[in-house]
Amino acid sequence: METTAVKKYTFKDFASDQEVRWCPGCDDYVILRSMQKALPEMGVKKEEVVFISGIGCSSRFPYYMNTYGMHSIHGRAPGIASGVKLANPNLSVWVMTGDGDAMAIGGNHFIHVLRRNIDLNIVLFNNEIYGLTKGQFSPTSLVGQKTKSSPYGNTQPPFSPGELALGAQARFFARIGGNNPKEMSNIFVEAHKFKGTSLIEVLQNCVIFNDGCFTNITDKAVKEDKQIFLEDGKPMIFGKDRNKGLVLNGLKLEVVTIGENGITEDDILVHNAKEKDPTLHQMLVRLEYPIATGIIRSYNDVTLEEREDALTAQVKANSNFKKTDDLFFSGETYEVK
Amino acid sequence: MVTAKTKHQPEILEAVVIRFVGDSGDGMQLTGTQFSDTSAMFGNDIATFPNYPSEIRAPQGSLYGVSGFQVHIGSVEISTPGDNVDLLVAMNPAGLKTNLHAVKPGHTIIIDTDAFTKKNLEKAQYQTNPLEDGSLENYRVIEVAMSSLTKEALKDVEGLDNKSITRSKNMFALGMVYWMYDRSTQHTIDFFNKKFKSKPNIIEANTKVLNAGFYFAETLELIPNAYTITPAKMASGTYRIIMGNTATAWGFLAAAEKSGLELFLGSYPITPATDILHELVKHKHFGVKAFQAEDEIAGIASAIGASFAGDLAITTTSGPGLALKGEALGLAMMVELPLVVVNVQRGGPSTGLPTKTEQSDLLQALYGRNGESPVIVIAASTPANCFNYAYQAAKLALEHMTPVILLTDGYIANGSAPWKVKSVSEMPEIKNNIVKDVTENWHPYDRNEESLARNWAIPGTPGLEHRIGGLEKDKVTGNVSYVPENHEYMTNIRAEKVKRVQNYIPNLETEFAETGDLLVIGWGGTYGSLHSAVKQLNEEEGYKNIGFAHFNYINPLPKNTEEILTKFKKIVVCELNNGQFSKVLKMNFNGFEFLQYNKVQGLPFGNTELIEKFKQLVK
Numbered sequence: 001m002e003t004t005a006v007k008k009y010t011f012k013d014f015a016s017d018q019e020v021r022w023c024p025g026c027d028d029y030v031i032l033r034s035m036q037k038a039l040p041e042m043g044v045k046k047e048e049v050v051f052i053s054g055i056g057c058s059s060r061f062p063y064y065m066n067t068y069g070m071h072s073i074h075g076r077a078p079g080i081a082s083g084v085k086l087a088n089p090n091l092s093v094w095v096m097t098g099d100g101d102a103m104a105i106g107g108n109h110f111i112h113v114l115r116r117n118i119d120l121n122i123v124l125f126n127n128e129i130y131g132l133t134k135g136q137f138s139p140t141s142l143v144g145q146k147t148k149s150s151p152y153g154n155t156q157p158p159f160s161p162g163e164l165a166l167g168a169q170a171r172f173f174a175r176i177g178g179n180n181p182k183e184m185s186n187i188f189v190e191a192h193k194f195k196g197t198s199l200i201e202v203l204q205n206c207v208i209f210n211d212g213c214f215t216n217i218t219d220k221a222v223k224e225d226k227q228i229f230l231e232d233g234k235p236m237i238f239g240k241d242r243n244k245g246l247v248l249n250g251l252k253l254e255v256v257t258i259g260e261n262g263i264t265e266d267d268i269l270v271h272n273a274k275e276k277d278p279t280l281h282q283m284l285v286r287l288e289y290p291i292a293t294g295i296i297r298s299y300n301d302v303t304l305e306e307r308e309d310a311l312t313a314q315v316k317a318n319s320n321f322k323k324t325d326d327l328f329f330s331g332e333t334y335e336v337k
Numbered sequence: 338m339v340t341a342k343t344k345h346q347p348e349i350l351e352a353v354v355i356r357f358v359g360d361s362g363d364g365m366q367l368t369g370t371q372f373s374d375t376s377a378m379f380g381n382d383i384a385t386f387p388n389y390p391s392e393i394r395a396p397q398g399s400l401y402g403v404s405g406f407q408v409h410i411g412s413v414e415i416s417t418p419g420d421n422v423d424l425l426v427a428m429n430p431a432g433l434k435t436n437l438h439a440v441k442p443g444h445t446i447i448i449d450t451d452a453f454t455k456k457n458l459e460k461a462q463y464q465t466n467p468l469e470d471g472s473l474e475n476y477r478v479i480e481v482a483m484s485s486l487t488k489e490a491l492k493d494v495e496g497l498d499n500k501s502i503t504r505s506k507n508m509f510a511l512g513m514v515y516w517m518y519d520r521s522t523q524h525t526i527d528f529f530n531k532k533f534k535s536k537p538n539i540i541e542a543n544t545k546v547l548n549a550g551f552y553f554a555e556t557l558e559l560i561p562n563a564y565t566i567t568p569a570k571m572a573s574g575t576y577r578i579i580m581g582n583t584a585t586a587w588g589f590l591a592a593a594e595k596s597g598l599e600l601f602l603g604s605y606p607i608t609p610a611t612d613i614l615h616e617l618v619k620h621k622h623f624g625v626k627a628f629q630a631e632d633e634i635a636g637i638a639s640a641i642g643a644s645f646a647g648d649l650a651i652t653t654t655s656g657p658g659l660a661l662k663g664e665a666l667g668l669a670m671m672v673e674l675p676l677v678v679v680n681v682q683r684g685g686p687s688t689g690l691p692t693k694t695e696q697s698d699l700l701q702a703l704y705g706r707n708g709e710s711p712v713i714v715i716a717a718s719t720p721a722n723c724f725n726y727a728y729q730a731a732k733l734a735l736e737h738m739t740p741v742i743l744l745t746d747g748y749i750a751n752g753s754a755p756w757k758v759k760s761v762s763e764m765p766e767i768k769n770n771i772v773k774d775v776t777e778n779w780h781p782y783d784r785n786e787e788s789l790a791r792n793w794a795i796p797g798t799p800g801l802e803h804r805i806g807g808l809e810k811d812k813v814t815g816n817v818s819y820v821p822e823n824h825e826y827m828t829n830i831r832a833e834k835v836k837r838v839q840n841y842i843p844n845l846e847t848e849f850a851e852t853g854d855l856l857v858i859g860w861g862g863t864y865g866s867l868h869s870a871v872k873q874l875n876e877e878e879g880y881k882n883i884g885f886a887h888f889n890y891i892n893p894l895p896k897n898t899e900e901i902l903t904k905f906k907k908i909v910v911c912e913l914n915n916g917q918f919s920k921v922l923k924m925n926f927n928g929f930e931f932l933q934y935n936k937v938q939g940l941p942f943g944n945t946e947l948i949e950k951f952k953q954l955v956k
Contacts, residue, residue, distance in 0.1 A: 016804070018816060047799040052642070062804050063817065068796040070645055071806030072638070073668050079603075079635035083642025083650070084796065086626055087601055091646065091796055109638070112631035312621045319622035324590045327620070328758050333577045334378045336568075 006043050011036035013046060016066040027178030027204040028057060031125065032064055034181045038188035039067075044092045051094045052081040054106060057132050057206075058098035058125035075106025078113035081120050089305050092192060095122040100130050103139040103159050111168035117196045118304045121188075124161055124201045125178075129210035147209070161201045162285035162296065166278050172198035173285070174295040177218035177227070178205055183294070190295060196303050217291050230284065230294035232273040235265060238290050245269075253283050255290070273298040347519045347563040352411030354419035355514065357507075358436045359428030361395050361404040364507040368426075369406025370753075371511055375524040377578045377755050380568025381410040384720075384865060385753045386418035386941070391608065391692045398460035400431045410518075412567040416719075416865035416872075418752065420943040424517070426510050428452060428483075430461035442475045447513060449506065451484035481553070483509050490549035496538045505546045512550020519565035522547055575758045581720035581750040582609075585653075585679060585743070586616035588727025590623060591759070593649045595728075596735055596767040601648040602627040603639035605658065608691040609747040610681035613653045633661035637678065641665060644674040645805075647771070647795035649731055651677040656685045656698045659742075660705065666740055667706040670831065672805040673782070673791045675734035675769075679727070682746040682862075684939040693939025694748035696861055697914035702742045703892055703921065709828045711835040713737065714892040716744040718864035721756040723749060726889060728764060735769045737838055738790040744891075746862040746913075748941050769793065775800035781815040788841070789834035838893050845886055845895040847904075849875045853882025854955045856905035858931075860888035860918050863942055867911055870947035883951060888918070894925060902929050909934055909954055911942065 014036040022028045039049065049067040053059035055074035062069030068091075072080050077095045085093045095113075102110045102124055113120065129147065130136040136149035140161065144153040165173050172194045174187045184202065191198035203214040217226045228238035228246065236246040243258045245268035256263045273295050275281070281297040321327050355372065357365045366387055373385045388405045395402025409419035421441045427433040429452040440446060450468065458466055467473055468480060487506040491497060508525075515522050526544055533539040579587075593600035602625070604614045618627040626648070630636040637652040644650035654662060659680045669676045682698045684690025702714045713733050717726035723745055730743040770785065772792040781803040782791045794801035803815065811818035812826050847856070849871050859867040864887050874880040886901055888894070902908060902922075909932040910919040919931045934950050936942060 045799070047802055048797055050646075050796050051804075062806070065804075067802050068645075069804040069806075070642075070672065071804065071808060072641070073664050073807055076634060076638040076665060079630065079638025080642035080645070082628070082630075082635075083601065083603060083639035083644075084646045085642075086628060086639070087599070087643035087646035087648040087650075088797060108631055109635050112635070308626070312624065315621040316624075321620070321622045323761070324587070324594050324623065325760050325762075327590070327623075328577075328587065328760070329575060331577070332374065332378070333575050333758060334380075336380065336571045336573050336576055 006045050009040040009046065011040065014039045014066050016064050018063050020064050021060065022057060023208050025207040027202070028125065030178055030181050031123065031184065031202055031204070032061065034184040035188055038185040041189045042092065042192045044192070048090060049092045050084055051096055052077045052084065053096040054101040055132070056098040056101045058096055059101060061096040075101055075109060077101070078106065078109040078122070082113060082118050085118050085120055086305065089119070093120050095120060097122060097124055099124065099126045099128060099138045099140040099161070103161065103164065111164070114165055114168040114170040114197050114199065116304045117171055117301055119195050120197050121191045122197065122199045124199060125204045126161055126201050127204045127206040127210055128213050129206050131206050131209055135209035160285065163282065165199050166282050166285060166297065170199050170297065171196045171299045171301050173281070173297045175201045175203065175293045177203050177214065177223070177293060179218050183229070187295060194298060196301055226290055227293050228290040230271045230273070230292055230296055232271055232295065232298065235268040235270050237268055253287055275299065347565040350564045350566050351413050352409065352415065353423045353518065353564065353566060354407065354409045354421065355424045355426070356405055356407040356422045356436060356439065357426045357510065358403055358405040358432035359507070360397055361390055361392065361402050363404065363428050364504065365404045365406050365428070368507045368511045369408055371525045371528065372514060373408040373410070373753065374578050375520050376408070376410040377576070378524055379520065381412065381566055382415040382569040382571060383578070383754060384409045384415045384418045386748070387751050389692060398429055398431055398457045400435055400461060403432050403435045405436065410566055412569050414569065416869045417941070417944065420945055424514070426514065428507070428510065430457045430463055433467060434461045434463065440476060443477065445477045445479060446473065447479045447481060447510065449483035450480045451482050486549060486553065487546050490545050491542050494538055494542050494545065497542055501539065501542065505543050508543050508546040509550035512547040513554040516551045516554035517563055519563050522551055571755070572757060576755045577758055578753050579721055579756040580612070580753045581717070581723040581745055582612035582681065583616050584721055584723035584756060585717070585727045585745060586613045588724040589617070589651055589731055590620060590625070591761050591764055592728045592731035592767060594623070594761050595764055596649055596731070596769060598647065598649040598769070600625045601640060601643035601650045602653065603630050603636040603643065603650070604653045605630050605633045605636045607655045607658045609683055609750050610653045610655045610679065612750070613679060633658040634665060637662040637665040640676055641669050641674060644676050645796065649735065650675070651679065653679040655681050655683050656701070657688065659698060659701055663706050666712065667708065667710045668807045669740045670710045670712055671807050673738045675738055676740040677730045677734050677743055678740060679743045679745065681750045682744060690939040692747065694746045694862065694941060695913050695937065695939060696746060696863070697917065697937070698744065699891065699914065699917040700920070702744060709832065711832050711892065713739055713741040713835055713838055714744065715741065715890050716861035716888070717749060718861055718887060718889055720749050720752045720754045724756065724759065732765065732767045733838060735767055736790065737788055737834060738770055738793060739835060744861055749862040771795060772801065773798060780813060781805060782810065782812065788837055789830060836893050839896050842890050842895060844897045845888065845901055847901055848885045850882045850884035852904040853884050854906050855883045855951060856902070856908045857883060857885045857951065858888070858908060858910045859912070860891060863911060863913060866942035866944065866947060870944055870951065873944070874948060874951055880952070880955065883955060891921070899926050902926055907954055908932060911947070913937065913941070
């Protein structure tokens with residue numbers, strides 16, 4: 001590929017001419033705008049960006065982006081995106097999906113795409129409900145949650161997307177509130193830079209069918225006390241007064257207060273997102289108080305394309321077959337006169 | 338290498354059918370392949386038919402664990418592996434029991450007597466030993482203690498365990514058959530040398546046993562004479578023996594090279610289609626990207642993604658897999674991307690008969706999707722022409738911007754035959770609809786006026802950024818549209834695009850008679866059986882006016898189909914299903930009576946049954 005300078009874009013360059021049709025007040029607007037703002041920061045050409053989606057509210061996303069895109073079928077976006085990336089590794093490929101699309105109908109593809117580590121980016125809009133089919137419980141809905149398909153309360157325990165992803169060997173996992181456009185944009189940029197499959201879970205409010213599902217975590221008034229925003233290399237400190245921190249107590253993470261019981265900042269765990277061993281990342285993902293946000297895991301590993309490219313180069317170097325004729329006329333042929 | 342020292346000239350035969358049967362671990366497939374390859378190189382026309390159980394290693398000696406390989410060789414044109422067997426080689430009682438019915442009375446059976454133990458007879462559910470109870474009186478039985486003779490031949494070879502010794506007894510049988518049919522052992526010895534390069538004792542053992550079998554046959558009084566089948570008259574050129582699945586894979590390799598696109602395969606293993614995946618993964622040297630996905634759906638999904646990104650994309654499967662791919666195939670049709678789906682049909686429904694053949698996915702291929710979703714459907718008809726139809730499927734997909742389903746079946750996919758090797762330079766041009774330049778008012782669904790193919794703007798092309806999807810789109814802009822009239826217009830134009838493919842495919846041809854009393858119709862993998870039956874009848878007095886028309890293009894049908902139908906008094910449609918193609922013909926052509934001949938046994942048509950049926954119809 002020729003390398004020409006990438007034009008300096010603004011977010012407007014990435015907005016398509018289509019009218020956005022999400023419900024007023026939906027966090028999806030925040031995700032859209034954060035993405036449109038992140039793309040000019042990535043240094044990628046507009047024609048080399050591809051958004052692939054499945055089915056659901058989240059999956060209307062590609063229509064609103066002035067890039068290449070495909071709104072495909074329910075749950076299969078990871079498969080389609082894998083094909084796009086393997087066909088042309090120069091592309092920046094994004095999967096836009098929801099909790100139902102990724103973890104119910106598309107659960108199999110979701111775990112396998114993470115396992116393979118193709119250089120894709122997956123944005124998971126988690127609103128713990130089915131929106132487009134008008135309000136049934138999803139694989140992340142809580143037990144007891146009353147929905148159209150669980151009028152007496154949901155009896156199916158939920159997945160934690162991060163836990164599932166790390167179990168499927170995700171190398172990059174980030175979580176961010178749906179009302180935090182600034183950090184969301186930054187995470188999108190980091191995900192783009194990361195070589196391998198990156199998964200970003202957005203805690204996305206559905207104003208119609210599950211309004212306020214994350215309010216107690218993401219609301220401005222409580223956000224700093226209820227969330228710990230993790231940054232690689234920095235101590236795990238949170239709270240309005242920046243005096244709460246995480247320490248390891250046996251096999252559990254524990255919240256401590258700096259300045260109490262002889263605890264100093266030096267006692268607080270330092271976040272290492274790049275660590276290969278996912279044990280601590282798993283604990284952070286499972287933590288109920290505070291909720292871990294930011295880039296929880298970012299472990300650099302060989303990508304599938306790198307393995308494939310190396311093998312292909314090796315096979316090509318050792319092969320006498322340059323053209324198909326070399327193969328067709330090779331080996332056990334015989335002449336009829 | 339050893340050569341025969343028969344006193345008399347071998348008797349010349351026109352054609353012969355040989356079947357090797359034994360346990361699924363006895364190496365019958367290898368034995369059969371060696372014999373057929375040797376015969377092909379000698380210049381015979383050949384057709385082969387492997388028949389094996391779906392269990393990898395079924396319990397030893399059991400009736401359902403019998404593995405067989407049939408080969409038909411001739412100095413004349415051979416178009417089927419043959420029905421009835423001239424020589425049966427039975428390595429155990431179960432093999433004899435399950436295959437005896439196929440042996441022509443008076444013909445030869447070679448038996449490994451060492452395998453006819455009490456235990457094996459019981460496993461084969463024989464009450465009495467067929468070698469002793471007179472039940473084989475009508476055959477010429479050659480009893481050979483093959484296992485003991487093999488052991489004896491190998492007593493001086495060092496470093497062999499019992500298993501390796503027992504395993505090589507198939508080579509004893511092969512050696513005998515080589516002598517009987519006046520064949521050289523050289524090709525097989527070359528094969529040993531190549532295959533077991535790093536194991537000289539295995540080369541030595543196999544060569545010894547092969548030669549021992551050969552000499553044994555020569556000195557055995559039970560075999561009165563040897564036979565030979567002289568070379569067949571075939572068009573001159575370079576040939577090789579090719580299996581249908583390999584030919585399919587190679588057709589795509591050729592199409593990729595000719596079109597200048599990279600080949601992408603997204604696939605999930607399924608019998609009997611997996612060999613296409615096995616073949617294509619080898620060819621990284623041509624830049625082939627073969628992706629084994631987590632399931633059938635991800636297989637086709639990745640292919641759709643690769644097609645969107647500008648590759649020649651294919652996915653391979655068999656019946657149950659096609660069912661799983663249905664929704665994604667509808668997407669490919671809706672977004673109008675080029676894609677080839679290969680369905681190597683097997684016995685259905687559900688899991689059905691995975692290793693057996695059938696043609697019962699035709700209606701699934703035509704209609705197995707939600708909504709109005711026509712795709713091109715074509716079918717290969719011989720092991721060798723799988724190459725041509727795979728190539729043609731890729732060409733049609735790329736030139737018409739639509740998915741194409743290529744139907745083959747277990748019979749032609751696993752069968753092998755001589756293939757006159759095609760150079761890519763001999764193959765027809767493949768155009769594509771890739772658009773590179775930005776023009777004013779460009780839209781992703783702008784169409785070629787003649788073919789109605791939409792243009793193909795590939796990610797990475799500046800200025801052509803666009804979105805496609807499974808929702809209905811506006812006929813001009815390609816944006817999502819729910820306008821009722823627009824949906825009807827788009828539905829019709831997608832159908833019309835596929836229908837117009839008629840203008841780009843060859844006319845239907847008739848063989849043997851252009852007009853007459855009976856038209857025999859077939860499609861896909863039954864070509865060989867139907868062709869040879871009609872040919873045989875045409876050589877008899879009183880059956881000269883039976884014509885034969887075989888379809889490779891199912892959707893759309895060739896333009897001249899109706900014209901051909903009008904030229905015959907009776908029409909019989911022969912299929913390995915309960916009448917799916919005859920339904921298609923009935924829907925398309927009024928005023929004809931389509932008689933049917935159907936078989937759903939997981940087996941190909943037999944010659945005798947077809948001839949009987951056709952004779953009865955023209956009486």
